[in-house]
Amino acid sequence: MKKSKTTGEILREEREKKGLLLRQVAAMLDIDTAILSKIERGERKASKEQIVKLAEILELDEEALIVQYLSEKILYEIKDEELGSKALKAAEQKMKYNNKNNS
Template sequence: MPKQSSLLGTALRQQRESKKLLLRQVAAAIEVDTAFISKVERGEKRASKEQLRKLATVLDLTEPFLSKLWLADKLIETIKGEDQASEALKLAAKQLKQTI
């Protein structure tokens, strides 16, 4: 079964294409290979926080926006397929609100 595309990957691809940048141009700008960027866009690899900072600059996006998508993808990957995923997220959100 193919991997579901990621929120981050979809946003990166849309922004890259809207700026008419090639994969290789983005890859060169953040000092990774083209295959890595392609895999991040398809949700097959996860970018590091440092790579997110560089991507934000190259693609004219904000780092908080990309970080939010990165974290959402990480949460989805962790809980997908769990019977109580939705309820667990609600509990976690409630707990986070109490600690902020």
């Protein structure tokens, strides 16, 4: 069982597959090369807007990339929490419940 890829790893892989330079992609995102470099190496988080643009630029499935990105964000939120796993389950329960009642 090999470790699942981080968002950054996915982005770097796809950029390189396409033979694009940091400089080029960063320009399309309208940010400095340094930031994209950091995003790809996981040193910074991308914004939602940047993720959407990146999916388009790199021709990745947008929904899949967003889910990947959001789940990483959620895990980051509870990374130091002993009760993280329980909290996740509780969140799912509440979400399920709310959907029932709002629809």
